[in-house]
Amino acid sequence: MNNSYKIIGKPLPRKDGKEIVTGAVNFLNDLKFGNLLFGKVLRSPFPHANIKNIDKTEAEKIPGVHAVLTWKDVPDWKGGTPRHVRVLDKKVRYAGDAAALIAAESEDIAEEAAEHIHVEYEELPAVYDVEEALKPGAPQLYDEFPSNILTPGTPIFGPECLYNINKGDIQKGFEEADYTAEGTFGYENIPNPVPPEPPGAIALWEDPDKVTLWVSNQAPYMDKITLFHVFNREVEVRTIGNPCGGSFGTKVVSWQIQAYATLLSRATGRPVKLIYSKEEHLSSFTLRPGSRMHARIGLKKDGSISAISGRWLVNTGYYSMTTQAQVAVGCGEIMIMSQCLNWDLKSTVVCTNRNASGCVRGFGGQELKSAFIPLLSLAMQQGGLDPFYVLKKNFVKPGQGYFWRDGKWYTYRGINFSNAMDKGAEVFGWKEKWKGWMKPSAESGPLKRGIGVGIHGNADIGEDSSEAYVKLLPDGTATLYLCVAEHGTGQRSNYIKMVAEVLNLPYEKVNITPPDSLINPFEFGPVGSRGTYAIGGAAINAAEDAKMKLFELFAKKLNTSPQNLATENGIVFVRGNTQKKLKWNKMGGDRTIIGYGRFEEDFTLSNCVMSFVEVEVDTETGKTDLIRVVNATDVGKIIDPPGLEGQLNGCLGSGGIDSALFEETVIDIKNGNMLNSNMTDYRWRTFSELPAMDNVIFETPAPSHQFHAIGVGEISTAPGPPAVLMAVSNAIGKWIHSYPVNPEKILRTIGMIH
Amino acid sequence: MKTNSIKSGKQNSGSVNITINGREYCFRIGNNFGEIKPSSTLAHTLRETLALTGTKISCDRGACGTCSVIMDGNPVLSCSILTAECDGSNILTIEGLIDPDTGALDPLQQAFIDHNAFQCGFCTPGIIMTVKALLNKNKNPDENEVMEALSGNFCRCISHYHVIRAVMSVIDDTKEQNE
Ligand code: FES
Numbered sequence: 007m008n009n010s011y012k013i014i015g016k017p018l019p020r021k022d023g024k025e026i027v028t029g030a031v032n033f034l035n036d037l038k039f040g041n042l043l044f045g046k047v048l049r050s051p052f053p054h055a056n057i058k059n060i061d062k063t064e065a066e067k068i069p070g071v072h073a074v075l076t077w078k079d080v081p082d083w084k085g086g087t088p089r090h091v092r093v094l095d096k097k098v099r100y101a102g103d104a105a106a107l108i109a110a111e112s113e114d115i116a117e118e119a120a121e122h123i124h125v126e127y128e129e130l131p132a133v134y135d136v137e138e139a140l141k142p143g144a145p146q147l148y149d150e151f152p153s154n155i156l157t158p159g160t161p162i163f164g165p166e167c168l169y170n171i172n173k174g175d176i177q178k179g180f181e182e183a184d185y186t187a188e189g190t191f192g193y194e195n196i197p198n199p200v201p202p203e204p205p206g207a208i209a210l211w212e213d214p215d216k217v218t219l220w221v222s223n224q225a226p227y228m229d230k231i232t233l234f235h236v237f238n239r240e241v242e243v244r245t246i247g248n249p250c251g252g253s254f255g256t257k258v259v260s261w262q263i264q265a266y267a268t269l270l271s272r273a274t275g276r277p278v279k280l281i282y283s284k285e286e287h288l289s290s291f292t293l294r295p296g297s298r299m300h301a302r303i304g305l306k307k308d309g310s311i312s313a314i315s316g317r318w319l320v321n322t323g324y325y326s327m328t329t330q331a332q333v334a335v336g337c338g339e340i341m342i343m344s345q346c347l348n349w350d351l352k353s354t355v356v357c358t359n360r361n362a363s364g365c366v367r368g369f370g371g372q373e374l375k376s377a378f379i380p381l382l383s384l385a386m387q388q389g390g391l392d393p394f395y396v397l398k399k400n401f402v403k404p405g406q407g408y409f410w411r412d413g414k415w416y417t418y419r420g421i422n423f424s425n426a427m428d429k430g431a432e433v434f435g436w437k438e439k440w441k442g443w444m445k446p447s448a449e450s451g452p453l454k455r456g457i458g459v460g461i462h463g464n465a466d467i468g469e470d471s472s473e474a475y476v477k478l479l480p481d482g483t484a485t486l487y488l489c490v491a492e493h494g495t496g497q498r499s500n501y502i503k504m505v506a507e508v509l510n511l512p513y514e515k516v517n518i519t520p521p522d523s524l525i526n527p528f529e530f531g532p533v534g535s536r537g538t539y540a541i542g543g544a545a546i547n548a549a550e551d552a553k554m555k556l557f558e559l560f561a562k563k564l565n566t567s568p569q570n571l572a573t574e575n576g577i578v579f580v581r582g583n584t585q586k587k588l589k590w591n592k593m594g595g596d597r598t599i600i601g602y603g604r605f606e607e608d609f610t611l612s613n614c615v616m617s618f619v620e621v622e623v624d625t626e627t628g629k630t631d632l633i634r635v636v637n638a639t640d641v642g643k644i645i646d647p648p649g650l651e652g653q654l655n656g657c658l659g660s661g662g663i664d665s666a667l668f669e670e671t672v673i674d675i676k677n678g679n680m681l682n683s684n685m686t687d688y689r690w691r692t693f694s695e696l697p698a699m700d701n702v703i704f705e706t707p708a709p710s711h712q713f714h715a716i717g718v719g720e721i722s723t724a725p726g727p728p729a730v731l732m733a734v735s736n737a738i739g740k741w742i743h744s745y746p747v748n749p750e751k752i753l754r755t756i757g758m759i760h
Numbered sequence: 761m762k763t764n765s766i767k768s769g770k771q772n773s774g775s776v777n778i779t780i781n782g783r784e785y786c787f788r789i790g791n792n793f794g795e796i797k798p799s800s801t802l803a804h805t806l807r808e809t810l811a812l813t814g815t816k817i818s819c820d821r822g823a824c825g826t827c828s829v830i831m832d833g834n835p836v837l838s839c840s841i842l843t844a845e846c847d848g849s850n851i852l853t854i855e856g857l858i859d860p861d862t863g864a865l866d867p868l869q870q871a872f873i874d875h876n877a878f879q880c881g882f883c884t885p886g887i888i889m890t891v892k893a894l895l896n897k898n899k900n901p902d903e904n905e906v907m908e909a910l911s912g913n914f915c916r917c918i919s920h921y922h923v924i925r926a927v928m929s930v931i932d933d934t935k936e937q938n939e
């Protein structure tokens with residue numbers, strides 16, 4: 007392994023550190039504009055209704071109101087997969103759906119205007135449960151989607167987009183099985199990752215067909231592309247990203263709020279800012295999809311899975327933008343963790359009358375596995391097999407493979423994660439603590455401890471494309487052009503590190519452009535787990551290209567060939583003869599050198615996290631405490647030690663482990679309203695409730711880019727929920743079949759309440 | 761424990777005098793243009809009137825600690841206090857932690873940088889101000905006291921472990937200096 011890096015792997019301060027601790031970071035809502043108007047959304051109180059009539063005349067007369075828009079006033083702009091959701095429609099499909107948009111000189115005036123818009127609704131019956139929605143006679147959300155089933159697959163993943171897994175001979179697989187289990191588990195508590203910064207957008211329209219949007223988003227360049235399609239490919243969109251106050255996947259797609267701000271600016275000719283309140287954020291911004299799986303699983307005595315057959319029902323709420331993509335990636339991820347030869351797995355994406363699901367950290371795989379791992383556990387339980395052993399055995403190894411999101415087969419060429427898993431088990435003390443299925447690992451009176459394990463791996467570390475430029479300047483500095491907004495992972499600083507390492511420059515001498523789509527090349531964004539390998543790859547390639555061009559220019563001046571040159575700290579010298587050297591300023595004060603780098607999609611590598619958890623259940627009160635978490639991973643090469651640790655610690659929040667313990671959104675099925683859409687009633691983990699946390703990190707060089715890194719990306723939230731379900735079920739001696747494992751459910755399961 | 765309530769309830773109908781980061785301000789309260797609305801929260805006044813946007817707002821309902829500032833030595837939720845009720849008070853915000861003469865960071869701020877005690881950083885100003893208020897009263901808190909003081913501060917990225925490390929490092933440093 008190359009340990010001679012000067013910068014890679016060193017814990018350097020984040021470039022934006024000083025701004026963060028002094029409050030100087032400008033998040034979206036901190037930007038100042040002259041002439042600014044404030045946007046507001048009037049939302050439906052009903053979960054399902056036709057808008058018979060809207061009267062906005064009174065609202066429009068209020069001084070300071072500049073625009074009131076209803077479905078009649080807006081173009082036929084649509085989002086969704088397939089494109090089926092109008093930006094404003096004459097039908098509302100969940101309690102909170104947009105009925106009208108307002109722009110006014112202050113938020114107070116906009117709110118007052120909202121109270122003076124008179125909407126006449128014709129209420130329709132609503133449906134919330136995924137199986138109820140499929141039944142004949144169930145309320146229909148869209149005429150074009152009978153039985154509320156959305157078209158499977160997403161065109162962006164190609165014509166063979168993965169949504170069913172068919173492989174081998176399923177019957178033979180069950181014949182070969184020593185243990186067969188069948189059942190249903192649901193991960194349907196629909197947690198909200200709730201980043202602290204609410205979603206928002208600021209738009210400035212320029213007639214006839216241009217808009218500039220200031221966005222708070224994880225992938226600002228992709229906003230430009232998504233909106234281009236939403237706006238019927240008729241509007242030129244420029245997006246300017248800002249530091250993003252948390253996203254966890256949710257702000258990857260914010261097309262609705264961005265479209266609202268755009269329409270209001272278009273109607274008023276002024277910049278319009280629209281920021282959701284926390285209540286709107288919780289009740290009307292995207293959530294995790296709901297997941298219910300009924301399956302039959304065949305397992306052999308040696309721990310290999312011989313057959314998986316089942317149906318995966320995915321509740322996407324009132325529409326889908328990315329759910330089919332999550333299904334595709336989820337199907338690929340279940341294959342990565344289950345090297346099974348025989349498959350018959352079918353998925354269905356279903357609409358219901360609640361707030362829409364969308365991108366969330368764990369992207370499909372977390373949802374599927376939180377239902378699947380408990381099902382697999384039922385089979386393990388029959389044979390008394392140790393889940394650590396079974397999960398380790400079935401996770402993909404070099405030379406094995408999987409179908410990925412495009413429906414194609416990929417042979418895995420990455421590292422074997424078994425060593426990291428073994429070490430994780432050792433640090434956790436798995437062997438000593440594992441007492442068998444449905445047995446507590448320790449008990450003292452009513453307090454019972456249980457342990458569980460989960461796993462996740464994702465081949466999206468190499469998904470999609472990235473592009474970067476690197477500009478070398480005569481003053482011995484470099485600028486990285488990359489359309490990446492900082493959303494908490496510290497990756498902007500890490501790309502600077504990578505470029506500085508390639509160019510042999512100090513960390514301080516490399517700058518990065520603001521994430522503006524007008525100045526930067528294409529960037530899919532640090533979504534999924536692609537930040538380290540894919541985006542890092544583009545940045546490295548751009549730096550290498552710039553360095554080569556620098557050497558070509560200096561080779562003539564130093565009478566040698568480019569291959570004989572090296573550079574350090576802004577000085578080019580001849581290898582082996584450090585006396586023959588020139589400063590970068592000899593390129594001429596009137597010149598810059600531009601390198602271009604691109605990353606091309608590669609699905610043959612995966613990351614991996616295995617999480618071990620220990621819980622303590624009070625069988626008298628039903629309360630569960632998370633005692634300990636150990637995450638084990640192998641990242642190839644650490645780029646930024648504290649950032650990596652933060653990314654792994656993030657396993658608790660943002661709809662991760664805590665979604666198994668207490669996080670959920672609760673809908674009142676009498677009226678479709680969310681009952682806990684505020685930060686008091688939506689439960690979150692506080693500083694005084696921290697479990698012991700250990701992260702076991704291996705560095706086995708991976709065949710990725712020149713730093714051999716693959717990172718950990720989004721996945722640390724994913725293995726935990728099924729591990730918690732397993733741990734709690736072991737502690738109380740009975741399986742709980744749904745999340746979260748709240749006191750009522752626990753007491754009911756052990757027969758303390760009926 | 762943080763409070764949303766104000767000290768005396770003294771409310772001045774015409775104008776209020778507030779010291780913010782060492783500077784005295786006089787605000788006229790009213791509904792006319794240029795006046796601070798009676799309904800304006802301290803967070804809103806700081807951010808919109810004084811452009812002190814270092815104080816961030818997340819829930820705007822007193823439930824997440826993001827907007828914490830120090831009022832007369834105590835940590836308070838600036839989204840839940842009316843500016844009109846702050847007459848005579850002394851407010852310190854994240855912008856006021858820097859030494860006005862040298863521009864040096866407060867040791868707590870430096871410790872947050874050194875320990876990477878943030879991810880997205882949206883919660884950070886509120887966390888730093890809450891800890892600052894604790895340290896003003898209790899120079900030597902133990903880890904549990906730090907966690908207790910921060911129990912109302914929401915951090916979704918889970919930077920808690922790094923925050924505690926950063927805070928304890930400052931306490932250790934002061935201990936060493938005193939020994
Ligand atoms: S923003 Fe003030 S407590 Fe949440």
Ligand code: FES
Nearest residue numbers: 879880915916917
């Ligand atoms: S660092 Fe993101 S919420 Fe605390």
